Amino acid sequence: MSVLWDQQIxxxxxxxxxxxxxxxxxxxxxxxxxxxDSGRLVxxxxxxxxxxxxxxxxxxVAALATxxxxxxxxxxxxxxxxxxxxxxxxxxxxxDHRTLFWAFFVFVPIQYYLVATHWYGLFxxxxxxxxxxxxxxxxxxxxxxxxxxxxxxxxxxxxMVAVYCVSHAPALLMLQIPGYEGENAKLLLYLIVxxxxxxxxxxxFGKTLGRHKIVPxxxxxxxxxxxxxxxxxxxxxxxxxxxxxxxxxWEAAGIALIANLAGFAGGLCMSAIKRDRGIKDFxxxxxxxxxxxDRIDSLCFAAPLFFHVVRYSYT
Amino acid sequence: xSEAPVYSPPPRHWTAAFGAGLLVTLTRLVAGAQARWVGAxxxxxxxxxxxxxxxxxxxxxxxxxxxxxxRACTRPVAAADYWDRPGLRGWIARKLLNAVLVxxxxxxxxxxxxxxxxxxxxxxxSLILFPEGTRGDGITIGELKPGLYFVAKERPDLELVPVxxxxxxxxxxxxxxxxxxxxxxxxxxxxxxxxxxxxxxAFLDRARNAxxxxxxxP
Numbered sequence: 191m192s193v194l195w196d197q198q199i200x201x202x203x204x205x206x207x208x209x210x211x212x213x214x215x216x217x218x219x220x221x222x223x224x225x226x227d228s229g230r231l232v233x234x235x236x237x238x239x240x241x242x243x244x245x246x247x248x249x250x251v252a253a254l255a256t257x258x259x260x261x262x263x264x265x266x267x268x269x270x271x272x273x274x275x276x277x278x279x280x281x282x283x284x285x286d287h288r289t290l291f292w293a294f295f296v297f298v299p300i301q302y303y304l305v306a307t308h309w310y311g312l313f314x315x316x317x318x319x320x321x322x323x324x325x326x327x328x329x330x331x332x333x334x335x336x337x338x339x340x341x342x343x344x345x346x347x348x349x350m351v352a353v354y355c356v357s358h359a360p361a362l363l364m365l366q367i368p369g370y371e372g373e374n375a376k377l378l379l380y381l382i383v384x385x386x387x388x389x390x391x392x393x394x395f396g397k398t399l400g401r402h403k404i405v406p407x408x409x410x411x412x413x414x415x416x417x418x419x420x421x422x423x424x425x426x427x428x429x430x431x432x433x434x435x436x437x438x439x440w441e442a443a444g445i446a447l448i449a450n451l452a453g454f455a456g457g458l459c460m461s462a463i464k465r466d467r468g469i470k471d472f473x474x475x476x477x478x479x480x481x482x483x484d485r486i487d488s489l490c491f492a493a494p495l496f497f498h499v500v501r502y503s504y505t
Numbered sequence: 506x507s508e509a510p511v512y513s514p515p516p517r518h519w520t521a522a523f524g525a526g527l528l529v530t531l532t533r534l535v536a537g538a539q540a541r542w543v544g545a546x547x548x549x550x551x552x553x554x555x556x557x558x559x560x561x562x563x564x565x566x567x568x569x570x571x572x573x574x575x576r577a578c579t580r581p582v583a584a585a586d587y588w589d590r591p592g593l594r595g596w597i598a599r600k601l602l603n604a605v606l607v608x609x610x611x612x613x614x615x616x617x618x619x620x621x622x623x624x625x626x627x628x629x630x631s632l633i634l635f636p637e638g639t640r641g642d643g644i645t646i647g648e649l650k651p652g653l654y655f656v657a658k659e660r661p662d663l664e665l666v667p668v669x670x671x672x673x674x675x676x677x678x679x680x681x682x683x684x685x686x687x688x689x690x691x692x693x694x695x696x697x698x699x700x701x702x703x704x705x706x707a708f709l710d711r712a713r714n715a716x717x718x719x720x721x722x723p
Contacts, residue, residue: 277685277687284642
């Protein structure tokens with residue numbers, strides 16, 4: 191599958207590289223101009239984020255270039271690391287050890303095997319039904335009843351958010367859309383671009399115009415100005431990129447809006463978990479961003495909605 | 506009590522050097538092995554790192570968390586009954602970790618173990634010690650054995666750096682063979698010394714509290 195030679199993919203990638211060059215240039219200028227110490231910290235973090243974006247883009251494009259299997263493997267590893275960060279932060283008991291082993295080394299591979307083999311029927315129920323039921327059974331066999339419901343729920347949540355939800359992004363490759371055969375990689379790229387751009391634009395609007403906090407108890411960085419501005423701008427970009435999708439411009443706007451609202455909700459819910467645990471980031475793997483879970487929190491909520499809207503309306 | 510020479514680790518076969526690199530990478534993959542230097546900075550001076558003990562991975566993780574330069578001159582003190590086995594485990598302990606293997610089973614094991622520690626310290630090596638003596642449940646930190654006190658008394662010039670190892674008991678708890686790849690971390694706290702006139706019990710309690718202050722539970 192020579193995905194990369196599609197002209198529309200090249201156009202999308204050129205746009206991304208253009209944005210990254212712009213980001214690096216802005217970072218360079220700000221680095222020269224910044225005067226205060228607190229400003230210097232913000233600019234240093236901005237530049238770290240842009241650098242990490244270059245790396246993430248390169249990895250993602252390389253995976254996309256291999257056709258389907260590379261994307262499935264990349265998202266499988268992403269899920270694995272995100273689950274690792276999630277479970278590390280949500281305390282489990284000694285009795286959950288074997289259950290966790292199953293979660294990491296059996297459920298993650300099986301879920302992505304189902305994506306790779308386009309086995310939709312099992313893909314869509316494997317974790318919500320089978321893993322959901324297996325987790326408490328395996329834990330109860332270890333004989334520890336203390337906090338049983340909470341422990342079980344934490345593992346189920348981790349599997350749902352970090353594995354099941356994320357796997358809907360590469361699952362876009364299995365959809366059979368009439369008139370769009372063999373072009374699904376663009377749909378995946380489109381989802382990632384719109385959702386991540388929404389995050390970036392919410393950050394940019396928030397840093398420049400942000401005044402009124404939405405839920406200061408959960409996320410002090412989320413403001414009405416940043417969120418509305420970022421989501422509106424990312425939705426507009428989503429509409430303008432309609433040519434890369436099976437959608438009409440208005441449909442693209444609607445679907446991008448759904449993905450962005452879901453993404454916002456995802457960011458908020460994951461922030462609440464971090465707040466509750468008293469930490470700022472899930473991990474340290476991605477410089478400037480925190481952990482993998484911090485980077486994909488919005489994708490976790492956006493991917494399943496995007497997948498099902500497209501599947502219901504276009505296949 | 507005399508100043509020890511700068512430690513020169515024994516020459517390593519290339520397979521051992523390669524194996525050591527692989528071991529560090531593997532440890533980081535499986536257990537995260539993030540290092541947080543909150544009370545001490547990495548420095549190439551002779552030190553004794555002492556840590557809480559809940560997993561067979563502890564020595565490996567602490568060792569892998571050190572910068573490469575320090576790793577070469579830092580020797581984990583490990584139980585001979587677990588590590589001194591023919592085959593891979595013994596090779597890892599002797600050739601890769603350059604561990605000081607001590608016998609904790611026999612009646613006179615205690616004294617012999619202290620002799621081993623003294624010898625290693627006299628050669629100038631830094632040590633990794635687990636003064637609880639045996640793996641705990643991973644939740645609370647047990648009473649410390651006197652070994653650390655004797656080291657502190659014999660070498661008052663050394664920095665004793667408390668290290669709190671987090672999550673290792675969840676990655677590979679006692680009695681499990683298969684690890685779950687969570688993110689472990691090593692937190693290095695401010696060094697302690699034996700105060701003049703400080704008794705054994707008081708010192709060991711203070712050392713234990715230093716571990717608790719870094720995140721452990723009493």
